[in-house]
Amino acid sequence: MGEEIPNGDTKVVLKRKITLFNGVGIIIGTIIGSGIFISPTGVFIYTESVAASLIIWLACGLLSTLGALCYAELGTSITRSGGDYAYIYTAFGPLPAFLRIWIALLIIRPTTQAIVALTFGHYVVKPFFPECDPPQDAVKLLAAVCLCVLTAINCISVRWTMRIQDVFTSSKLLALVIIIIAGLYYIFIGHTENFQKPFEGKYDAGSIALAFYSGLFAFGGWNYLNFVTEELQDPYKNLPRAIWIAMPMVTIIYVMANLAYFAVVSKMEMMSNPAVAAVFGDRLFGSWSWVIPVFVALSTFGGVNGVLFTSARLFATGAQEGHMPAFFSLFHIERQTPIPSLFFTCVISLLMLTTSNVFDLINYFSQTLWLSVGVSVVGMLWLRRAKPNIPRPIKVNIIIPYVFLIAIGCLVIIPAITNPRDTGIGIAIMLSGIPVYYLCVKWKNKPESYHIFSGCILRFMQRLCSCVYVEAAEKMTS
Template identity: 65%
Template sequence: MVSKQEGGKVVLRRKITLLNGVAIIVGSIIGSGIFVSPTGVFIYTQSVGSSLIIWALSGLFSTIGALCFAELGTCITRSGGDYAYILEAFGDLPAFLYLWIVLLVIRPTTQAIVALTFAQYAVKPFFPDCSPPSLAVSLLAAVCLCLLTVVNCLSVRWSMRVQDIFTWAKLVALIAIVLSGLYHISTGHTSHFDNAFEGKYDLGSIALAFYSGLFAFGGWNFLNFVTEELQDPYKNLPRAIWIAMPIVTLIYVTANLAYFAVVTPEEMLSSAAVAVTFGNKMFGSFNWTVPIFVALSTFGGVNGILFTSSRLFVTGAQQGHLPPVFSYIHINRCTPIPSVIVTCLVSLIMVTNSDVFALINYFSLTLWLSIAVCIAGLLYLRHTKPNLPRPIRVHTLLPITFLLCCVLLLGVSAYYETLNAVIGLLVISAGIPVYYLCVKPRSKGGSLQKFHVKLTIYLQRLFNIVNLDASDV
């Protein structure tokens, strides 16, 4: 963070250009999804043609959502992203419930999925003819999470260096896959596209396929977290979206074209590491490079999610919706150690299930429910606060269409994945008594407040941390 003094007040400099904004969106989206979701989409559609259409529609759907969030990000400029929008529109309890499901479901599950993808690709070369043991995958994913937790606790600079270095790995891997796949097609290898639209078309399968596709586009709203640092945000925020989203969609569709041209449907269905199967067929003696680059890419992805998750919890703690110690930082290293550690611990629980696609289905309902609430908040604020400054105002048809699609997606998936829906709703509902028992009474003193104070003092001594307001950062 770069800051300066203006009239005695520290403010963030607007150093992020349009090109930087495009890079943030592209870099945030392209991660583990393109290396794991192709199999997930194809499992549910079992059709090459409809899989490619779902990838293109997922990009269009994400673009509409990003444009709606551009309006939210410029009329509600406080930090916190989705959390801040729900807080502004609907108040404390819905905002706390958002943090609750983010803490227990969305972020830990996302980190677990990316860590498991890293582990799948890292161990796949040792099991070329069969699937890696699930225990080995889970253990390696846990090691990845713990190692990056240590890095994020020790140094912000180290965590950013990890992010910078490993970002290039995913770009190299994708460029190699796309170019070699397109060359393969140009030489006449198109037999895998025969009868491309034979497959499954029931609503449940289509909805679950969309979940896998949309998971790969996750991160389209990350530029909203740094709106205050974006140069001329009212122009550059929508421009960055219009430039970045088509780029990502094109990369994803062409990467899937490459996969389908080389990998047979049977191999696609049986492979949890489709890029490795692709590399084995296309790169000959250099096939070992694919799992290495993909593993490096997903390793960096885990680091990025861990870093941003911990900062979201800091914001929630400053608002009073999480224990105060979540906003405390190390007195010398300036890292939010409690937030980082708790994020890791919950993620470790998730990696005990090595089925990546089951985890995607599990967390997707709560994720898209929270996004739908944000879009509903946009429409609600237009009605309740019509005079709120809106430097960017999208056509009303866009948020309405996006919200209706979210509701349809949630309804169909809840019908076909009832158990996951029930678990998700129970987790959300469990946050209501927690809010009234632990959050609301905090300002009233009593035994709960005394317990918070004692726990905070103990953790301060253990981790050498202080309140962010009391630090020199």
């Protein structure tokens, strides 16, 4: 387990057990989630074109691959956990990093959890309302129950949380295999009527950008790929190899699934019902149509679990750096779960359920998400100039980050012009973090009453949740 170091102590190191094959499986399992069961409607709503939708899915796969390669360099040169937060901190310092975790706390993470939970609610309710849209209150209630149950499980046991993740991952793959095989068979027996005039649609820049938001939501998770490097065999060769193998596979699966959807589901049905896989099942499987919604519901249940798990750890990292309230870094004494962070994440996600329209939520959070991704990649280029001597086991061709940044620029700027209201809200929330940073983080000589109040909250949470403060193994440096 350990190796001897000069002073006689034992240094514990993780064994590199993850092979290239395992790495490919981890990437595919991380990316494929709820998005492919909800985003096809979002892409088609904004393009109204079968051909354009399929092209956008291909382009989303390519863009995600470029992003994954950039993050492979970032993740192997900046090893501190925290993802974008750690990269922005190292490149640009504490204030930009604080703004990143601020928008993650208030927008990105809770909105993602709400979207996946609402997808779960749609697919659970849809079989009971095959001829009409399900009641939105029922969808939101089920989404809330899903969030609360999984938050409780995450608080109780890390082992149970991981078991849920393992068991429910297989359901999404099985659902996609069934959909693709059934859809291709439907095409082969002559049902091609939905592919008439495939390029007919709308192609204005704003609609295309919003269509990309829905497509890229389904590829979410590519920026977690570098988290396996510490346990990956020969990571500096196998990580880029795993990306080049897994990302095209995911893209092919997504394009084939959309091809199957378009073959079976009419354009009007696609635009009017976000639970497109449920409509697909009703059309092809008759009395067995309930199978698809069940598998999709299981998949999205596991998806909410994964987002909750990682969100709580992200906020704990921020608290360890002094950028979040100290109670976020409290972990249960025996269960080693960040109960206060999980509880807070759940509450903010529940507030996002004021709407049941998942596409409004996707558009709302995507701009800030891609802005932070872009800043991280700009940070990678800046570090090449400012810190040329830091270890870079993986170094991508300079063309890749520039192409990626041009695409991100379009994704951020075009919706800002066509939909300024949501952009304004997102920017206002982000900028509201500046006074919070200077008052709560930067200001060192705070009045005694502030320390008394924050200390009381910390001790109250410690006693309420039986938690202790956990410090970071290493501190970030800018």
